[in-house]
Amino acid sequence: MTGDKIYNVLFLCKGNSARSIMAEAILNRAGAGRFKGFSAGSNPRGEIHPYTADFLKNQNYPIETLRSKNWEEFGKPDAPQMDFVFTVCDDAANETCPVWPGQPMSAHWGVPDPATVEGSEAEKRFAFADAFRMLNTRIGIFVNLPIQGLDKLTLQKHLDDIAGAARSAEPA
Structure with a gap:
C-alpha cells in the first residue's frame, strides 16, 4: 500500500440509517483526502434516520450525498474496490451483520444502534x-x-484492537 493511495473504506450495518452513515461522514472528514468512506446495509431502511441527519448537520457535516443503500451495490463489477470493510452493528447474535467477500481487510467495531433506543x-x-x-x-x-x-x-491486529482500545478510552 503506497503513501499516495486513497483507501476506500466501507462501513456496514443492518439499516444503513444511523451508525454506518455517521461513520461514512466522519471518515470523509477525518480521512483528509487519504480515505474515502462509504456505507451500506444488509437490510437498508431506505432513508437516513432524522436524528442522524440532525446530528450531522449540527456538527457541520455535509449530508447531501449521504443515502441509505443495500450493501449489494458494492458487490457490482463497477463498484469502487474496497481496501477496508468494517461492520458497526452492535451484536452479531441479534442483528444481521453482512460478511464481505473478497480481499479487503475487515474488522468488527460494534456500536449500539441508536435507532432502537x-x-x-x-x-x-x-x-x-x-x-x-x-x-x-x-x-x-x-x-x-x-x-x-x-x-x-x-x-489486522490493529484493526481488531481498535474497538477495544476505543472502549477503554471512553467514559464508563
Missing part, C-alpha cells in the same frame, strides 16, 4: 450523540495508523 426525546438524541462519539474515537485511531508501514498481519 426508546425513551424521551433527550434520551434518543443522546444515543445518537453517543454512537457518533464512539465511531469518531475509533475512526480517529484508524486514520492515524501508519498503514503503509505495517505488514498485513500487524495491520
